[in-house]
Amino acid sequence: MQIKVENIYTSVACNRCTDCADWGPNGLIAYGACNAVAILDPRHKGNSAKILHTLVEHTKRVNTVRWLDTEKLISGADDGLAVLWSLDLKGHVTTKLAALAEHTSGVNAVDGVCRKTGDWMLATAAADNTVKLWIYQNDGKVNCFRTVQVKSGGFCFSLRLTVLPQSDQVLMATSSDDESVSLWLAEAKCQDESSVESKFELIHKFIGHEDWVRGLDFVTDGNDLLLASGSQDHFIRLWRISPRSQQQVQNNQTELAQLSEDGEEIKVEETIVRLGERSWYAVSLESVLYGHEGWVYGINWHKTENDELRLLSASIDKTLIVWSLTEEGIWLEQVRVGEVGGNSMGFYGGKFSHDGLSIMGHSYQGGFHIWNQNKEQPHLWSSNVIVGGHYGEVRDLAWEKEQGSYVMTVSADQTTRIHAPWVQNEKDSYSTWHELARPQVHGYDMQALALLSRYKFASGAEEKIVRTFQATGNFIENFRHICHIEDDTAGDSLLDSLPKGASVPSLGLSNKAVYTVERNTENSGAAKEGYPDNYFVPIQLQTPPQEEALMQNTLWPELQKLYGHGYEIYALAATSDGSILASSCKATKAEHAQIILWNTSTWKQFQKLSGHQLTVTQLSFSPNGQYLLSVSRDRRWCLFEKQQHDDPTSLTSYSLAASTDKTNGRHLRIIWSCDWSHDGKLFVTSSRDGKVVVWHKYGTINDSSLKGWQAFGQPLELKNESVTAVAFAKSALSSQNEAYLLALGLESGHIRIYRFAQGEWLQLGELNKNLAHHLSVRRLQFRPCRQQFWHLASCGDDHLVRIYDIQISN
Numbered sequence: 001m002q003i004k005v006e007n008i009y010t011s012v013a014c015n016r017c018t019d020c021a022d023w024g025p026n027g028l029i030a031y032g033a034c035n036a037v038a039i040l041d042p043r044h045k046g047n048s049a050k051i052l053h054t055l056v057e058h059t060k061r062v063n064t065v066r067w068l069d070t071e072k073l074i075s076g077a078d079d080g081l082a083v084l085w086s087l088d089l090k091g092h093v094t095t096k097l098a099a100l101a102e103h104t105s106g107v108n109a110v111d112g113v114c115r116k117t118g119d120w121m122l123a124t125a126a127a128d129n130t131v132k133l134w135i136y137q138n139d140g141k142v143n144c145f146r147t148v149q150v151k152s153g154g155f156c157f158s159l160r161l162t163v164l165p166q167s168d169q170v171l172m173a174t175s176s177d178d179e180s181v182s183l184w185l186a187e188a189k190c191q192d193e194s195s196v197e198s199k200f201e202l203i204h205k206f207i208g209h210e211d212w213v214r215g216l217d218f219v220t221d222g223n224d225l226l227l228a229s230g231s232q233d234h235f236i237r238l239w240r241i242s243p244r245s246q247q248q249v250q251n252n253q254t255e256l257a258q259l260s261e262d263g264e265e266i267k268v269e270e271t272i273v274r275l276g277e278r279s280w281y282a283v284s285l286e287s288v289l290y291g292h293e294g295w296v297y298g299i300n301w302h303k304t305e306n307d308e309l310r311l312l313s314a315s316i317d318k319t320l321i322v323w324s325l326t327e328e329g330i331w332l333e334q335v336r337v338g339e340v341g342g343n344s345m346g347f348y349g350g351k352f353s354h355d356g357l358s359i360m361g362h363s364y365q366g367g368f369h370i371w372n373q374n375k376e377q378p379h380l381w382s383s384n385v386i387v388g389g390h391y392g393e394v395r396d397l398a399w400e401k402e403q404g405s406y407v408m409t410v411s412a413d414q415t416t417r418i419h420a421p422w423v424q425n426e427k428d429s430y431s432t433w434h435e436l437a438r439p440q441v442h443g444y445d446m447q448a449l450a451l452l453s454r455y456k457f458a459s460g461a462e463e464k465i466v467r468t469f470q471a472t473g474n475f476i477e478n479f480r481h482i483c484h485i486e487d488d489t490a491g492d493s494l495l496d497s498l499p500k501g502a503s504v505p506s507l508g509l510s511n512k513a514v515y516t517v518e519r520n521t522e523n524s525g526a527a528k529e530g531y532p533d534n535y536f537v538p539i540q541l542q543t544p545p546q547e548e549a550l551m552q553n554t555l556w557p558e559l560q561k562l563y564g565h566g567y568e569i570y571a572l573a574a575t576s577d578g579s580i581l582a583s584s585c586k587a588t589k590a591e592h593a594q595i596i597l598w599n600t601s602t603w604k605q606f607q608k609l610s611g612h613q614l615t616v617t618q619l620s621f622s623p624n625g626q627y628l629l630s631v632s633r634d635r636r637w638c639l640f641e642k643q644q645h646d647d648p649t650s651l652t653s654y655s656l657a658a659s660t661d662k663t664n665g666r667h668l669r670i671i672w673s674c675d676w677s678h679d680g681k682l683f684v685t686s687s688r689d690g691k692v693v694v695w696h697k698y699g700t701i702n703d704s705s706l707k708g709w710q711a712f713g714q715p716l717e718l719k720n721e722s723v724t725a726v727a728f729a730k731s732a733l734s735s736q737n738e739a740y741l742l743a744l745g746l747e748s749g750h751i752r753i754y755r756f757a758q759g760e761w762l763q764l765g766e767l768n769k770n771l772a773h774h775l776s777v778r779r780l781q782f783r784p785c786r787q788q789f790w791h792l793a794s795c796g797d798d799h800l801v802r803i804y805d806i807q808i809s810n
Contacts (some may be wrong), residue, residue: 002809003753003764007771008791009433009803010051011389011419013039013366016348017063018214018297019109019158019676021362024067026089028052029360029368030075032062033236033389035774036237037075039087039094042360042370042386047543048422048432049387054800055094056769056805057083060106068112072097074122076107082124084112084136093193094770096141104128112136113161115798116168121188123172131174133200133548135188145188145198150176161186162218162225169275171241173227175213181206181229183283185275204283205272207478209233211295215349219301219309226286228311230296234321236313236807238286238331243279244272295316300348302356310334312359314350320361320371337381339363339548358384365413383546388435390417394795396449397779399458401576402490404783405483406436407793408457409801410446416459419801422544423484433803434544436479437554439469443509449569452578452600454490456559460569466562466583468603469511473498475554478541501536502557513557560603564596573619573628574600580652582628584616595619595640597654610658611638618673622680628654629683631671636660637685639709658707666693666715673726673779677740682712684742686723692716692744694756711761722747727780729790733757733808740807743792745777751794753806764808773798 011035014021021031029040037055044050060078066071071089076082082100087093105128113120122142124133133146150156154176161172172184183206211232219226225241270284294317302310311323311331319338325329337359338347345364352359359381361369370384391412401404406420416439421431440446444461451457455471455682471479475489476498485491499513514536532652539545539553565585573582583598587593594611596605614633621628628640641657660666676683686692696712725745733739739757746752751772755762773796783791790806 001010001755001764003761004807004809005753005765005771006805007802008805009419009801010038010054011387011433011435011801012051012054012799013391013413014348014368015061015063016364016366016391017061017108018348019064020062020064021349021351021360021368022065022067022073023353023360024070024073025354026067026070027354028089028631029351030065030067030073031362032065032077034800035060035062035077036798037062037073037085040368040387042368042384045430046431047385048424049385049434050432052092053083053087053094053388054770054774055098056774057081057097057099059143063106063108064110066110066112068120069114072112072120074110074112076110076124076126078106079108080105080107080126080128082122082646084109084122084142095434096291097140098136100124100134100142100144102144102147103162104130105132109156109159110159111159113163113170115163115170119615121161121170121186123159123161125159125174127155129154129156131156131159133186133188133198134174141491146186146200148184148200149719151178153318154178156747157212157214158216160216160218160227164225164275165220165223167279169279171218171225171707173216174219175216175229177212178208179211179231181209181212181213181216181336183227183229183241183273203275204271206237206239206283208237208285208288209235214295214297215299215313217299219303221309226309226614228301230299232295234290234294234296234297234315236289236292236299236311238289238311240282240284240286242282242284244282245280256288278656287608289313289323289331291321291336292319292334293637294346297347298351298361300351302352304356310352310356312350312352314347314361316346316348316364318346320347320350320359320369322359330488335381337369339369363547363665365547365551367550369547383743385434385543386546388547389801390799392445392799393778393797394801395447395778396572397781397793397795397801398449398451399781399793400454401451401784404785404791405454405485406479407781407783407801408439408449408450408451409795410459411799412445414442414443414445414461416440416446416449416457419803420479420483421670422482424724429718435550436482436544437475437556438550439471439554439556440467440511441504441551443556443634448569448583450535450572452581454488455494456578458562458572458581458583460572460573460583462568464563464565464567464569464585466511466565466569466581466598468559468562468600469556470494470559471498472501472513474538475556476499476547480539481584482544499557500538501553502555503536503552504555510561511555511558515701532699555668562598562603562605564605566592570615571617571619573621575621575625576623577625578774580621580625582619582621584619587615593632593634595628606651607653609638609640609654609656611640611659617671620676620683621676621678622676622683623678624680626680627657627676628677630672631674631685633670635667635669635671635687636665637671637674658709659705661705664704664706666711667691669722670709672722673745675726675728677728678730678732678741682728682740684726684728686726688722688742690718690721690723692718692726694725694759713761716754716761717753718744718746722776725777725780725794727792730784731790739781741790741806743780743782743794745773745780745794745796747776749773749777749796749798750776751780751792767804772802773800
């Protein structure tokens with residue numbers, strides 16, 4: 001039996017760090033995603049986008065990523081490592097070339113240049129107050145040839161390397177917490193395999209900024225170099241480094257003059273610096289740019305085919321600005337783009353594409369924004385479809401129950417998100433997955449999720465309340481159009497009665513329904529116009545929404561708040577028809593470990609189920625709703641059975657039908673996860689001790705708490721592993737011998753696929769950290785389908801949401 005697993009969707013946000021994303025000359029965007037480096041193709045199959053790879057080597061948050069050429073990139077992280085990677089774009093193979101491991105604290109800035117000798121000079125800066133220079137040779141050997149201590153225990157925010165025009169000398173610019181930019185000359189020559197002859201000296205300091213400099217970038221302008229520096233003082237300064245002949249130096253031509261607006265003469269000082277024995281350069285301030293109203297975090301140059309220079313700046317004021325030089329020699333703002341509204345705090349960085357026709361910014365929320373320039377009308381810029389994701393632990397997920405037309409996720413980043421396939425052409429079955437909506441943007445970290453129907457769900461956060469939501473008319477219309485949903489009886493019955501959208505009032509915490517979009521009437525005052533009751537604007541989408549629309553135009557209105565728990569909500573589950581909702585909360589004693597059952601038609605609590613002593617970690621209803629299974633930190637599982645009443649008017653109730661105890665329980669540690677088979681005959685439990693046990697009903701023995709339920713075959717035992725998630729496929733692997741397909745998620749981040757038949761386990765495959773997760777897997781769930789293929793969704797503590805296509809052949 002052979003298995004083929006393909007990753008069809010990966011979703012993850014960019015880390016909240018400056019210079020954490022870079023757009024390479026190969027057209028790919030590399031960015032830090034939790035402890036990994038994600039490789040994103042923003043123009044996948046035309047006008048779509050897809051994450052192609054996740055590179056895992058770091059053990060802590062990735063702070064900075066930098067492309068060196070079309071195949072090499074370097075990353076730095078909080079684990080003190082800088083890693084040099086190689087990508088084979090044709091074979092889709094990624095390789096770690098070298099790990100630079102001499103820093104004692106987090107690496108926050110990296111760069112590298114290729115010298116004429118063919119080797120690479122690399123630079124890394126870290127929170128240990130040092131900057132280290134390295135030589136990476138063609139044979140794969142790497143040497144650290146210089147360590148620079150930042151003066152007076154300072155901190156290096158940014159650094160850039162460049163090779164002087166018509167020279168092999170390397171310049172390095174660094175910015176530190178003394179508000180200055182330092183210019184260094186670096187020379188290195190390899191003597192043998194282990195030694196490097198080097199020269200490294202400070203040649204100049206650029207003074208002028210009044211706050212920390214957070215962004216630097218070099219560009220060549222003929223024989224000159226231009227260095228741009230962006231600062232938290234809201235200003236951008238351009239510094240010119242020009243070669244000078246010895247005759248010019250002797251003539252002492254060190255002053256330039258220009259005429260200011262008031263007619264007074266401004267003296268611009270030009271300083272002569274010596275590089276090497278015979279090289280002289282003049283360093284001067286070229287220009288000061290002011291256009292941002294917040295800290296400037298990102299700076300990036302681009303040179304067109306006509307050698308015209310453009311500068312991109314990204315700021316925390318929610319704008320990106322493209323600056324260009326006029327015919328009069330003045331730097332002016334050419335284009336300003338950005339985001340409006342939403343719970344955001346601007347951009348942490350920005351980059352040009354290699355052709356200069358697109359610009360990218362990554363924001364406070366970890367989302368990407370891409371604008372493309374219209375070739376026929378260069379002054380017009382349009383948004384591009386992009387892939388984003390969560391920027392916190394993803395703690396739960398659920399497939400839409402009818403056809404699996406979307407998957408919903410909740411995260412510690414306080415959002416609930418819907419991921420769905422975008423079908424661009426009805427004739428072509430190929431689709432790409434994107435985030436389609438953000439129904440809930442909360443004030444607490446999200447924890448649990450239960451879908452009640454295609455357009456209704458319940459969520460739990462680190463609060464005592466369960467909140468329920470229903471879709472809006474605008475969402476249903478866009479969902480049908482983007483995903484090509486044709487048979488939607490549930491939506492047809494709701495569409496006329498649903499509100500257009502939802503919004504959070506200025507002084508409110510709950511999503512309120514919006515039935516009309518008339519916001520500012522003639523009678524409204526100035527305060528009303530400045531702070532309207534809602535910011536929702538209905539939009540007809542032809543493509544998946546961009547980050548700005550997701551933040552404020554895709555909310556769902558809140559239906560009901562369910563009160564009853566004494567502590568933070570931990571787990572939720574619903575019956576297949578959505579008529580009953582079960583919830584549990586954090587607990588240290590039996591009183592609070594009770595499971596509450598809710599009637600979703602009246603939103604009233606109708607029963608409390610006792611059986612556990614500590615927090616119930618997961619709940620699962622059997623496919624027909626006859627049983628409710630719960631697993632807990634108390635190392636036990638409980639099975640509650642629906643009671644049959646002779647009187648049809650009697651209320652539904654559940655009673656404890658079976659449970660484990662110290663004498664018959666197979667698990668010795670916390671039971672993390674559970675699930676039912678598609679036919680309801682089996683259920684599975686997994687725990688921290690690495691055991692996975694499948695249970696079935698065998699006879700009617702009532703002499704123990706199991707009440708006839710027992711382990712089916714031998715438990716699967718994984719040594720030195722904690723099984724944090726488990727899931728049954730929603731269809732049989734083989735109907736002849738009742739074979740089942742299961743997926744296990746491990747604390748290490750790996751995912752294993754097993755065949756279970758007649759009590760025997762057979763491992764079919766394993767997904768490693770590069771293909772699965774690099775931190776604990778939180779939840780696994782197979783897509784509901786009846787065809788002979790399986791889609792598996794996974795989420796984890798590494799902020800990743802993944803969907804796999806699994807094909808199995810005999």
